[in-house]
Amino acid sequence: MAKTHFSLIAQDRIVYEDDVDMVILPGASGVFAAMARHAPLMATLQPGEILVRKEGEADRYFAVGGGFAEVRPDEVIVLARSAEAAEEIDIQRAEEAMRRAQEYLRSPEKDRDIERRLAMEAALRRSLARMKVARKRAAVRARGVEQAPLPPQSEEQE
Ligand code: ATP
Numbered sequence: 001m002a003k004t005h006f007s008l009i010a011q012d013r014i015v016y017e018d019d020v021d022m023v024i025l026p027g028a029s030g031v032f033a034a035m036a037r038h039a040p041l042m043a044t045l046q047p048g049e050i051l052v053r054k055e056g057e058a059d060r061y062f063a064v065g066g067g068f069a070e071v072r073p074d075e076v077i078v079l080a081r082s083a084e085a086a087e088e089i090d091i092q093r094a095e096e097a098m099r100r101a102q103e104y105l106r107s108p109e110k111d112r113d114i115e116r117r118l119a120m121e122a123a124l125r126r127s128l129a130r131m132k133v134a135r136k137r138a139a140v141r142a143r144g145v146e147q148a149p150l151p152p153q154s155e156e157q158e
Helices: 091-106 114-143
Strands: 004-009 014-020 022-027 030-035 041-053 060-072 075-080 083-085
Touching: 004 022, 014 041, 014 060, 014 083, 022 060, 022 075, 030 041, 041 075, 041 114, 060 114, 091 114
Parallel strands: 004 075
Antiparallel strands: 004 014, 022 030, 022 041, 041 060, 060 075, 060 083
16 A cells, blocks of 8 residues: 655654554544545644554554644645654643643633633643543553544545
8 A cells, every 4th residue: 555654743843753554634624534645735733633544553643732734645744733642641631731721711710811711722622632542542452453443534624
């Protein structure tokens, strides 16, 4: 199967880079798959999960805190606001971030500062994405599943 070169770049480091078969990305307007010979595409990403599939290897999961993806026929580049491999995620830290954001969003403070509220909403989505990715990895390991069923994709792409 033809490979595509995937680079996942966070602000301070390259999180992952390899020739892979498929990358599933959380586009702002829906989840989509990128593989070799994909039509050129630029997409905004929302906080969520990235799945990387490589023949003969277990799927890899990453949490991404939003960013941009550039898809070309032979490569996929993600410039991420933040990104972590599933095994790097500190679940307790993500839970604390989630609780902080939820508390703020339940408090009367939330109506006083729109920028802070948007920042807390984004922090909440990042924390939920991190927990989902970390827990999925644990579940996949427990079941011994090497390649999980792919998530449904939206038909609409940017
Ligand atoms: P927190 O409030 O816990 O710092 P955050 O969402 O504000 O969370 P970011 O600004 O997105 O944090 O990330 C700052 C750095 O910390 C990045 O390098 C990111 O990869 C890393 N990071 C954030 N949360 C976690 C986590 N739960 N596990 C591992 N690394 C994390």
